[in-house]
Structure formats: C-alpha cells, structure tokens
Amino acid sequence: MTMDRRTILKNLGVAGAVGALAGCASVQEDNSSDSSGDDTTDGSDGSDSSDESEESDPSGTGTVWYSLSEAEKERRESTIEEFVEETGYDVNNSDISDMQKKTTSAIPAGEGPHTFEWAHDWVGDYTQREFVVDQSDQVEVDLDQFTEAAADAVQFDGKLVGLPHDSETVALVYNTDIVDEAPETVSDMVSVMEEHHDPDNDQYGLGYPFNDPYFLSPWLQAFDGYLFDVEADDQLGVAKEETIRGAEFAVENFAPYMPNDPKYEPQASAFAEGNAAFAINGPWYLSTLNDNDINYEVAKLPTPEGGDPTPYTGITMWYFATGMEDGGDDAQAAREFIEWYVTNEDLMLQNAEDQGAIPVLTELVEGDDLPDSVQGFSAAVQQGVPMPSDPKMNEVWDPVKNALTKLFNGDAEPEPAMNQAAEEIRSNWD
Structure with a gap:
C-alpha cells in the first residue's frame, strides 16, 4: 500500500x-435530477441573440x-x-x-x-x-x-x-511565543526541547509524526542513506548502514521529547494546541495552526552533525x-x-x-x-529529494512504518527492525 x-x-x-x-x-x-433544458433561453424578449449565445x-x-x-x-x-x-x-x-x-x-x-x-x-x-x-x-x-x-x-x-x-515537504515549525529563533543545528534544537519538555504538565519539546517514513525521511536519508532509489545498484536502501544510522539518530534526538503516541493526530495536536515548542510537519498543517491562532514561523530543517537533512518532496x-x-x-x-x-x-x-x-x-x-x-x-524543498514514483516504492512504505513504530515504542533496536522491514519488502517484490 x-x-x-x-x-x-x-x-x-x-x-x-x-x-x-x-x-x-x-x-x-x-x-x-435531470435538468435538461435548464440552459435554454425562452426568447420571450424577441431577441435573436439567444441562439448565438447557446452556441457559444x-x-x-x-x-x-x-x-x-x-x-x-x-x-x-x-x-x-x-x-x-x-x-x-x-x-x-x-x-x-x-x-x-x-x-x-x-x-x-x-x-x-x-x-x-x-x-x-x-x-x-x-x-x-x-x-x-x-x-x-x-x-x-x-x-x-x-x-x-x-x-x-x-x-x-x-x-x-x-x-x-x-x-x-516537511519543515521545522516553531512557536514564537516559546522559541525566539529557529535553531540551525539539531544540537541547538535539542537544547531548546530539553528546556521546554515537561510531559507531566502536558508540555512537549516536539510534535512529530514519528511512525511515517515520509515525515522521518529527512533523517533516514541524512547520512547518505535512502529508502528506495531506482538508479542505485541496490534499489532498496532500507537496511543500509547509512539508513540505519539515520533511524538511530531520530530515535535518540527526537523521540524523547514527544508525546508518547507516534501517530499523526496526537503529535500534530500537541503543537496545534500550543503545548509544544517545535513541530515537524508540512504546509497543509498551517491552515490548522491559523485556525487555532498559533503564533509560529517556518524554517528549513536543522542540520545534524555529520549529515544533511534530506526530506522527501x-x-x-x-x-x-x-x-x-x-x-x-x-x-x-x-x-x-x-x-x-x-x-x-x-x-x-x-x-x-x-x-x-x-x-x-x-x-x-x-x-x-x-x-x-x-x-x-520552499527552503526545505531545496533540501529534499522527490519521492520515488516507481511502482516498487508502494511496497516500501508500510514495512518501514511498522519498523519506525517499533523503534519509537522501544520494542526493537534500529538494525534488526530495519533488516526485518527490508526482508518483507523484498519478499513482496518477489
């Protein structure tokens, strides 16, 4: 799917x-219901222009x-x-x-x-x-x-x-009532999240749909990893060392500062209700923030040490x-x-x-x-790569989603989880 x-x-x-x-x-x-004839002019004003109007x-x-x-x-x-x-x-x-x-x-x-x-x-x-x-x-x-x-x-x-x-694509959104300026590095972002993360009082550092590969793509692909590349010798990159490193990075740097449910709704709600310093989300999210009168700014994604955020666009x-x-x-x-x-x-x-x-x-x-x-x-788009449109990509999403859910919940380590996802994808391809 x-x-x-x-x-x-x-x-x-x-x-x-x-x-x-x-x-x-x-x-x-x-x-x-059938409305045939509704557009017909009755011509009762004696004008000859009605037929010409109908034809044009x-x-x-x-x-x-x-x-x-x-x-x-x-x-x-x-x-x-x-x-x-x-x-x-x-x-x-x-x-x-x-x-x-x-x-x-x-x-x-x-x-x-x-x-x-x-x-x-x-x-x-x-x-x-x-x-x-x-x-x-x-x-x-x-x-x-x-x-x-x-x-x-x-x-x-x-x-x-x-x-x-x-x-x-996804970009960094920050609440300007909480955060003064956008962090340039993930390390800077972590420092801010630590300061504002207080789950006992319903306050979080970040709202981020963690179980969706589209949303996690910036980090899965930040260290020369990739999920799928039709031009690569090995098209499937889910279990590559570089991709696993990206998954580990996301778990270590973002998961500790989020609500405990990785799905879209609770993560998006945390920021939309004014209870999180940051969100990572897409442009469709802004209409919700505008409706909720959240004061926010949008910036490109912060840089991880030794890598570059590479979101899907x-x-x-x-x-x-x-x-x-x-x-x-x-x-x-x-x-x-x-x-x-x-x-x-x-x-x-x-x-x-x-x-x-x-x-x-x-x-x-x-x-x-x-x-x-x-x-x-737009700046975040420039950081990214287009989502693959090859039909084989259809089999990649769900196994990686399941792996990310396990990682967030602490039910698996990155390497075995991503290896299992890769095995499932290759089996489905066959």
Missing part, C-alpha cells in the same frame, strides 16, 4: 479541524475528485465556484475520504472521475495500471512555466499524465484519469478546469497565504511575493 498521507490528514481530528467527511460538495450535485456557451461537466482536510475544503469549493462563474463550464466535485481505495476500484469499473488530485508518487503505478492517460496532445499549457522538478513529476515513460500545482498534481479518454465535452470541461487552476497565479498566491501551499510556477517561486511561512517550506 502506498503512503496515504492525505487520508491520514482527513481523519486526524486535530484541534481546530472538524473530523473530515467524505462525500460530494458540488457546484452541480452528483445525484442531481461552453458545455460539459467535468468530474473532479480531491481529498482535503476540513480547513482546506471550503477554500476548494469556492475556487471551483469561481471557475464555473468565469468559464460557464460545470463541475461535479467530490471530497473523497480514501482516494487510493476509491480510484483503484472506480476507475477500472468506468465509474471514476475525469481528474483527481494527489501527490506525484502514484504516477508510475497508475500509468502502468492504465488508471491515467496521456494528454500531451490535448493540453495547451507549456510545462516550461513550472519548476523542473514539477514538470518531470507529471510525466512517466514519455506520457504527460497530469499537471502540477504545488510542492510539499512531493508535487501535488491533477491527474488525467481514464475518464479523459472520451474526448467529449465533459472531458474538455475537466481539462479546462485543470489548466485554469494550475496557471492561475492569483489563486496560487492566495493558497500560499491561506494554506501555506508552495507554488511550482517558476515566476512565483523566483519572485518575492510568497509569505514568509511558504519561503520556509
């Missing part, structure tokens, strides 16, 4: 966010799926309303609680969307399984306007299977699902929505302000209009 970060976020229940709900939040309801108005309804936290969902719905008002196209938009489960069942059955939003790590798997299609001959967007990493992420085997709109994109193949009015409506969304600079800047989104439009990335918090995440 691939890493399902968005699904985790939808169900996290962090303070300030209502439990996420699956379902439809449509401009045109998914189960709406866009037709078609694009089906759009996404999976967002409650804090993000309202903004998305208003964005879609804006598109509909500006263009005249219709959109059926649904918020999906488990995007992987839904897409892998609905798309093969011919019941999927025209497009869905997710990080780029599904590109290889979904291309090979023919869940997504090449639209390089249909789109009218020049990939040169995106960062090189973003343009590369939406292509696989020469096929353009989506368009990018944001990048993401992701490109959030709109995939071209197989529903785009018909080439009809509905597919055109979805394609117009995607192209409008990913090239809308005003929208990208607003998302950066409201939600901490990191644009991938080169003009915005290289400009100085982004808020400070997003600049901090």
